[in-house]
Amino acid sequence: MSVSEVPEELHYTPEHEWVAISGSIASIGITDHAQQALGDVVFVSAPAPGAKVTAGEPCGEVESTKSVSDLYAPVDGEVTEVNPEIDDDPGLVNSDPYGAGWLFKVRLAEEGDEDELPPGLLSAAEYTALTADEEPGDK
Amino acid sequence: MTDPAITESPGSPAGQPGLRRTPLTGIHAGLGATLTDFAGWLMPLRYGSETAEHNAVRSAAGLFDLSHMGELAVTGPGAADALDYALTGNLGALAPGRARYTVICADDGGVLDDLVVYRLAAEEFLVVANAANAPAVFALLSDRAAKLDAVVSDRGDDYALIAIQGPRAAAILGPLTDADLAQVKYYASYPATVAGASVLLARTGYTGEDGFEIFAPPGDATAVWTALSAAGADHGLVPAGLAARDTLRLEAGMALYGNELGPDVTPYDAGLDRLVRLDKAGDFVGRAALAARAQAAPQRRLVGLIGESRRVPRHGYSVLWDGVPVGAVTSGAPSPTLGAPIAMAYISPAVADDAAEGGAGRLAVDIRGRAEPARLVPLPFYRRPA
Numbered sequence: 001m002s003v004s005e006v007p008e009e010l011h012y013t014p015e016h017e018w019v020a021i022s023g024s025i026a027s028i029g030i031t032d033h034a035q036q037a038l039g040d041v042v043f044v045s046a047p048a049p050g051a052k053v054t055a056g057e058p059c060g061e062v063e064s065t066k067s068v069s070d071l072y073a074p075v076d077g078e079v080t081e082v083n084p085e086i087d088d089d090p091g092l093v094n095s096d097p098y099g100a101g102w103l104f105k106v107r108l109a110e111e112g113d114e115d116e117l118p119p120g121l122l123s124a125a126e127y128t129a130l131t132a133d134e135e136p137g138d139k
Numbered sequence: 140m141t142d143p144a145i146t147e148s149p150g151s152p153a154g155q156p157g158l159r160r161t162p163l164t165g166i167h168a169g170l171g172a173t174l175t176d177f178a179g180w181l182m183p184l185r186y187g188s189e190t191a192e193h194n195a196v197r198s199a200a201g202l203f204d205l206s207h208m209g210e211l212a213v214t215g216p217g218a219a220d221a222l223d224y225a226l227t228g229n230l231g232a233l234a235p236g237r238a239r240y241t242v243i244c245a246d247d248g249g250v251l252d253d254l255v256v257y258r259l260a261a262e263e264f265l266v267v268a269n270a271a272n273a274p275a276v277f278a279l280l281s282d283r284a285a286k287l288d289a290v291v292s293d294r295g296d297d298y299a300l301i302a303i304q305g306p307r308a309a310a311i312l313g314p315l316t317d318a319d320l321a322q323v324k325y326y327a328s329y330p331a332t333v334a335g336a337s338v339l340l341a342r343t344g345y346t347g348e349d350g351f352e353i354f355a356p357p358g359d360a361t362a363v364w365t366a367l368s369a370a371g372a373d374h375g376l377v378p379a380g381l382a383a384r385d386t387l388r389l390e391a392g393m394a395l396y397g398n399e400l401g402p403d404v405t406p407y408d409a410g411l412d413r414l415v416r417l418d419k420a421g422d423f424v425g426r427a428a429l430a431a432r433a434q435a436a437p438q439r440r441l442v443g444l445i446g447e448s449r450r451v452p453r454h455g456y457s458v459l460w461d462g463v464p465v466g467a468v469t470s471g472a473p474s475p476t477l478g479a480p481i482a483m484a485y486i487s488p489a490v491a492d493d494a495a496e497g498g499a500g501r502l503a504v505d506i507r508g509r510a511e512p513a514r515l516v517p518l519p520f521y522r523r524p525a
Contacts, residue, residue: 042473
């Protein structure tokens with residue numbers, strides 16, 4: 001298995017999701033590490049636009065060949081958009097987890113300062129350290 | 140997001156001491172396989188996309204390392220009698236060179252393992268057991284053969300097992316073997332050479348496709364694997380892992396020990412009535428219980444379900460009829476061939492009859508608290524084109 005990518009500019013959760021914050025909007029997906037561990041993603045149930053989500057609470061699920069996993073909201077806020085491509089092509093989550101495989105966007109409930117992250121998110125370095133202890137495959 | 144693979148088994152399986160390796164583990168790692176702990180063995184789960192591997196087996200061919208499977212030899216003048224006593228099948232009637240799918244049961248008729256038995260010669264059988272059950276099957280066979288003139292020996296370390304499965308399997312293997320594959324019948328085995336190695340070549344498998352299983356000396360495993368890989372490249376052959384093997388066998392309606400089969404399941408529950416040869420001479424372990432079971436009204440039936448939503452019924456989920464639990468899913472997966480979730484489940488026979496006659500809107504699977512509609516279909520889900 002290839003070493004998983006962890007882009008420097010993103011934020012992460014211990015539940016293997018990534019968050020890209022731009023102004024008041026957070027884009028959310030699952031990490032390369034997660035998609036490698038899951039195998040082929042066949043269906044994603046993301047929260048609908050307008051839904052209020054709470055950080056740390058389940059808000060959807062990801063089905064792969066072997067298992068199903070809960071999606072957790074990494075931040076508080078309201079869902080503004082769901083990736084319209086995923087329903088027809090859930091394999092985008094495998095092929096491009098940080099790009100075309102994004103899952104949903106949330107308008108942050110509280111806009112923090114430029115430098116202030118919503119609580120509980122990890123930096124790329126912190127997430128890399130977390131996954132180093134639980135690499136899902138051989139090398 | 141959480142996943143059992145991530146949260147419940149932290150640590151690289153490759154880094155876990157004590158896992159057994161096959162002669163091909165290094166090749167799998169070199170191919171970038173995701174390796175997993177399977178019954179104490181470090182085995183390839185997938186090399187890339189398990190769906191692509193599955194589809195390759197259906198349309199071209201796949202190459203599998205099955206060296207974790209257990210091999211037991213039963214030899215001697217009493218070998219056939221020993222197996223006829225130990226197993227439910229009629230192995231004494233098996234012609235040398237032929238193979239049979241059978242089960243080993245407890246006194247109460249519960250299934251302790253499902254097996255493929257190859258009769259290599261009049262007094263020589265090779266029994267292939269599931270990896271997790273091989274030590275238990277060895278002990279059971281040894282015990283059941285004790286009073287007969289037969290010797291049971293563990294031959295697991297003497298064989299690597301490589302399977303090539305799919306419609307192109309014969310075309311790929313043909314040029315590499317001295318065997319005339321046109322003469323190799325389904326469920327038959329022959330001593331042969333493959334890529335220069337002396338092997339036992341069998342036309343058996345667990346995918347629903349035509350294919351071969353090659354029992355090779357461990358020292359020849361790399362040569363056989365490499366030769367098949369090279370010869371298959373132009374045919375669309377890909378290495379395939381245990382994830383694809385599981386979805387392939389599920390589509391083919393084949394039981395998996397631990398899911399559809401177990402000590403609390405009789406062959407009759409699993410629809411494997413044909414494996415219990417109550418007509419054979421002599422006693423066998425489980426005969427009385429199985430004979431009674433054959434006469435009794437069945438308590439449950441193994442059925443096929445197709446999910447009508449995109450959420451996948453998984454092992455252990457409840458099957459509902461008008462909202463009332465009537466059974467449980469034993470195996471479920473998104474089916475690459477059907478493009479829908481499929482599952483096998485044990486349900487009450489009365490409900491199975493009703494559902495077969497049309498249970499639109501009444502049959503469902505409880506998928507994490509939500510009833511998702513399903514329909515009952517005959518097994519298997521997939522049958523290869525004739």
